[in-house]
Amino acid sequence: MTSTLTLSIPLSERLFKPAFRLGLNSRLPPAMQRRLLDASALLIPPVADRVIRQVSLGGRPAERVSVGPTQQGQTILYLHGGGYVTGSPRSHRGLTTSLAAAAGAELYVLEYRLAPEHPCPAAVDDAVAAFLELVTRGYDPESIAIAGDSAGGGLTVATTRVLIDDHGLRPAALGLISPWVDPAVRQVDNGTDIVVNAAWAAQSADMYLGDGDPDDARYAPGRGDLTGLPPTLVQVGRPEMLWQQATEFATKLEAAGVDVTLGDLGRLWHVGHVAAPLMPAAAAAVEELGDHLARHLIRTSTASTA
Structure with a gap:
């Protein structure tokens, strides 16, 4: 990391809550929300030795992220959160660069289309196309993991279902941070989530549904x-407001026979992983995620990063 400053969870809550309350505001147009969320990423110092390249993947802009040496032929397709309405590779660099370092793999962070301009299934179509292009570049499906946070976590599951059912392709592993797997369920403000509020979540869900x-x-x-x-x-x-939905989803996965692990992050706030360069608790969560993904990736030698 490039900064020696570290934040406790309580201190980070006081620092970041105003930024999220300003940016994730249902009274603001989506374009303004997007600019504000990207600007909030400026609070996070850059990870040392990060390399970020602007590329195209599946017909969409993307960032290829690496930190230090990576395993040849292994990669992670990362799908950012933001309620399907906001968020970008830029807003999530604190998370994605930290995850690249933790997993020892390169990440492709996809800039999928957002609602309300592009409602469901545009984001799913973009993520599926991105995975398929990685395969055409020589990556074995078992050398590609998919990860995402919040809406990006739900998108990860939806994308994987389409890949399995329509293309016969199964990614190596999934990493889901507070996955929003049922936007139609209206959330209730719980008084403890510093990031998400019920009005913004409901508006975003409606925009994405179209x-x-x-x-x-x-x-x-x-x-x-x-x-x-x-x-x-x-x-x-x-x-988190999504605590119940996420934990119930883990139970459903187990009942369906999926090899699932539930990571209880304690008091860490919603997708606090974005502050991993500043917060030991967030860094530990990213390390757990990176270890999970890395353990399931197989090594191949024919992939091209062009």
Whole structure:
């Protein structure tokens, strides 16, 4: 890391809560929310030795991220959160660069299309196309893990379902940070989540649904078939509005026969991983995620990073 400053969870809550309350505000237009969330990433110091390259993947912009040496032919497709309405590779660099270091693998962070301009299933289509292009570049499906946070966690599950059912491809592993697997369920403000609020979540869910069906597994993968999914880590903190949804989803995965691990992050706030360069608790969560993904990736030697 490039900074010796470290934050406790209580101190980080006081620092970041105003930024999230400002940016994730249902009264602001999505374009403004996006600019504010990207700006909040400036609070996070850069990870040392990070290399970020602007690339194209599946017809969409993406960032290829690496930190130090990586295992040849292993990669992680990362799908950022933001309610399907906001978020970008830029807003999540504190997380993605820390995860690249923890996993010892390169990451492709996809800039998938956002609602309301592009409702479901645009994001799913983009993520599926990105994975398929990695395969055409020579990556074995078992050398590609998929990870995502919040909406990106739900998108990870939806994408994997399409890959298995429609393309016969199974990623090596899934890493889900506070996955939003059923946006149709209205959340209630619990007084302890410093990031997400119920009004913004409901608005984002409606924008992402558009004219779609709330039972569509691409929109609400928690309502769909979970059998055959790869080994999955589900991480969630106790103050989060999504605590119940995420823990219940882990139970559903287990009942479906999936190799699932539930990571209880204690008091860590929603996707606090983005502050890993500053927070020991967040860094530990990223290390757990990186270890899970790395243990399931196989090594191949034919992949091209062009």
